[in-house]
Amino acid sequence: MPTDLHYLAILPEIITAATGIAIMLLDPFTAPQHKGRLGWLGVAGLLAAGVAGAAQSGRTMTAFGGMVQLDSYSVFFRWLFFGVSIGTILISLQYLKREGVHHSEFYALVLFATTGMSFMAASVDLILMFIGLETVAISTYVLAGFKRSDPRSNESAVKYFILGAFSTAVLLYGIAFLYGQTGSTRFDRVAEALSAQGPSAFFLVGLALLLVGFGFKVAMAPFHVWTPDVYEGAPSPVTAFLAVGPKAAGFAALVRVLYSALPDMENHWGDVLGLVAVLTMTVGNVAAITQSNIKRLLAYSSVAHAGYLLVGLVARNELGISAVLYYAVVYALMNLGAFTVVVIWSGAGETRVHLSDYAGIGFRYPFLTGCLSLFLLSLIGIPATGGFMGKVFLFAAAVQSHHVGLVVIAVLNSAVSAYYYLRIIVIMYMQEPAAQVPSVEIPVPAAVALVLAALGTLLTGLYPSALLDLASRSVLAVR
Amino acid sequence: MIPASHYLILSALLVTIGVIGVLTRRNILIIFMSIELILNAANINLIAFSRQLQDVIGQVFAVFVITVAAAEAAIGLGIVIALFRNRETINADEIDLLKG
Numbered sequence: 001m002p003t004d005l006h007y008l009a010i011l012p013e014i015i016t017a018a019t020g021i022a023i024m025l026l027d028p029f030t031a032p033q034h035k036g037r038l039g040w041l042g043v044a045g046l047l048a049a050g051v052a053g054a055a056q057s058g059r060t061m062t063a064f065g066g067m068v069q070l071d072s073y074s075v076f077f078r079w080l081f082f083g084v085s086i087g088t089i090l091i092s093l094q095y096l097k098r099e100g101v102h103h104s105e106f107y108a109l110v111l112f113a114t115t116g117m118s119f120m121a122a123s124v125d126l127i128l129m130f131i132g133l134e135t136v137a138i139s140t141y142v143l144a145g146f147k148r149s150d151p152r153s154n155e156s157a158v159k160y161f162i163l164g165a166f167s168t169a170v171l172l173y174g175i176a177f178l179y180g181q182t183g184s185t186r187f188d189r190v191a192e193a194l195s196a197q198g199p200s201a202f203f204l205v206g207l208a209l210l211l212v213g214f215g216f217k218v219a220m221a222p223f224h225v226w227t228p229d230v231y232e233g234a235p236s237p238v239t240a241f242l243a244v245g246p247k248a249a250g251f252a253a254l255v256r257v258l259y260s261a262l263p264d265m266e267n268h269w270g271d272v273l274g275l276v277a278v279l280t281m282t283v284g285n286v287a288a289i290t291q292s293n294i295k296r297l298l299a300y301s302s303v304a305h306a307g308y309l310l311v312g313l314v315a316r317n318e319l320g321i322s323a324v325l326y327y328a329v330v331y332a333l334m335n336l337g338a339f340t341v342v343v344i345w346s347g348a349g350e351t352r353v354h355l356s357d358y359a360g361i362g363f364r365y366p367f368l369t370g371c372l373s374l375f376l377l378s379l380i381g382i383p384a385t386g387g388f389m390g391k392v393f394l395f396a397a398a399v400q401s402h403h404v405g406l407v408v409i410a411v412l413n414s415a416v417s418a419y420y421y422l423r424i425i426v427i428m429y430m431q432e433p434a435a436q437v438p439s440v441e442i443p444v445p446a447a448v449a450l451v452l453a454a455l456g457t458l459l460t461g462l463y464p465s466a467l468l469d470l471a472s473r474s475v476l477a478v479r
Numbered sequence: 480m481i482p483a484s485h486y487l488i489l490s491a492l493l494v495t496i497g498v499i500g501v502l503t504r505r506n507i508l509i510i511f512m513s514i515e516l517i518l519n520a521a522n523i524n525l526i527a528f529s530r531q532l533q534d535v536i537g538q539v540f541a542v543f544v545i546t547v548a549a550a551e552a553a554i555g556l557g558i559v560i561a562l563f564r565n566r567e568t569i570n571a572d573e574i575d576l577l578k579g
Binding site: 126127130131134137138141142145148149150151152154155156157158159161162165166168169170172173175176177179180183184185228229232233 | 497514531536551559566574576578
């Protein structure tokens with residue numbers, strides 16, 4: 001019986017889970033027009049969890065019999081996830097009312113998913129990692145189908161569920177082999193057993209299945225095919241959340257597994273991930289060019305960005321992992337920001353999601369389009385934005401470890417991506433508007449999220465050192 | 480005592496059946512049942528390894544997996560019912576509103 005439970009080590013997760021449960025309990029006692037208050041309760045819970053996480057920064061301890069590790073790495077990702085979830089709730093408040101699905105389960109599910117993501121980053125045991133992954137997955141299946149009378153939302157949920165459940169099963173089958181060959185599910189013991197006895201054939205099968213499972217979760221090519229359909233059909237705030245939160249959590253867990261449990265195998269997974277990175281970037285960018293729906297376009301762009309993140313993993317050095325952490329934050333800021341504009345502009349029933357719906361609105365809505373342009377420029381990687389610095393760090397790390405060919409392909413891909421991102425800006429500012437430009441109101445919470453994301457994108461681009469320092473201190477716990 | 484390899488062969492067969500089911504069947508419920516087969520194959524593996532290693536963790540893991548699979552089944556059936564209410568089909572080939 002383990003005695004080292006240390007509940008304090010998981011205090012932030014306890015707070016987010018308890019807030020989610022509290023929202024569910026308070027829901028029946030809240031009048032329909034006041035459901036938004038429960039959303040604010042969710043924001044308060046996430047802020048409290050962030051403060052609790054801050055109080056623990058700098059400490060390192062393991063808890064629950066070596067399943068959870070509190071270290072600078074888990075603290076870093078906790079803050080990212082709490083921030084992402086706060087942003088998601090801010091942009092959902094008005095959206096849910098507008099779409100007539102203002103049920104407070106939405107906020108509770110976001111909080112449960114956050115709890116799962118947080119555990120994924122903090123887990124140093126395959127069992128907890130799996131449970132964290134499933135907590136996120138099950139919550140997000142429901143979120144994707146949240147507009148339950150909308151067939152498109154249903155379809156998105158079904159596709160996400162089938163592919164998600166399949167990938168989970170494959171991942172689990174791989175984990176079973178890793179356990180069978182090393183005799184433990186704890187990362188440190190897996191690594192020990194591996195360096196003592198070397199990899200067996202079963203072990204390699206397990207590793208391959210593990211990578212396939214993660215490939216589905218973070219949408220690496222060729223396991224990305226679900227992404228555009230799911231992102232298009234899901235309610236837009238959920239799409240924003242899916243593109244940012246679970247993807248970052250997948251990378252957080254993947255980095256931990258590869259570097260803490262499988263460091264001796266790095267030549268095996270390094271080469272595979274190098275190929276996958278090239279494929280993922282290229283497929284994402286080439287497919288994005290022909291898209292006419294902005295949600296699908298951003299879905300393919302998120303596939304391409306998973307490819308850039310993989311470049312940092314392939315580099316296999318400290319700068320590489322720091323760059324992955326840095327880029328995860330920047331990517332969250334610019335993608336959440338871009339989707340916030342999509343949420344606001346799409347209008348009731350999400351009717352304006354076609355690129356042509358953006359024609360000529362540039363000077364009518366300078367705030368919205370200005371922010372969107374900033375995020376798009378950052379997604380391209382134009383200097384003075386966070387996206388540029390993120391790519392510089394990722395590619396520098398790869399050059400440091402002599403992956404020059406990979407970097408050349410990644411830079412060429414960035415050039416391709418400029419085409420479809422700039423096209424949106426051209427459509428907004430240089431095309432004639434439709435006869436009647438619809439009027440939209442910008443809800444205050446969403447505007448706050450937009451301003452914060454824009455400031456974040458600029459600050460990480462102009463003063464990258466603060467975040468990079470934090471990221472490089474955080475990776476010390478992993479390597 | 481039955482050697483662990485027998486269990487591994489059984490689970491490999493179950494996985495194969497499951498994957499073929501996911502790839503070839505068009506009824507969402509049957510696809511879902513095939514996924515459950517893969518999950519249970521993983522459980523068999525975990526328990527077989529657990530006995531071979533004389534280590535209890537594998538069984539603990541299997542109990543967690545069963546719990547998670549139950550939760551997943553509840554959510555999955557809920558999603559399928561929501562889909563059926565709007566579309567009156569659970570054929571994967573007819574679920575084609577989203578494409579680009």
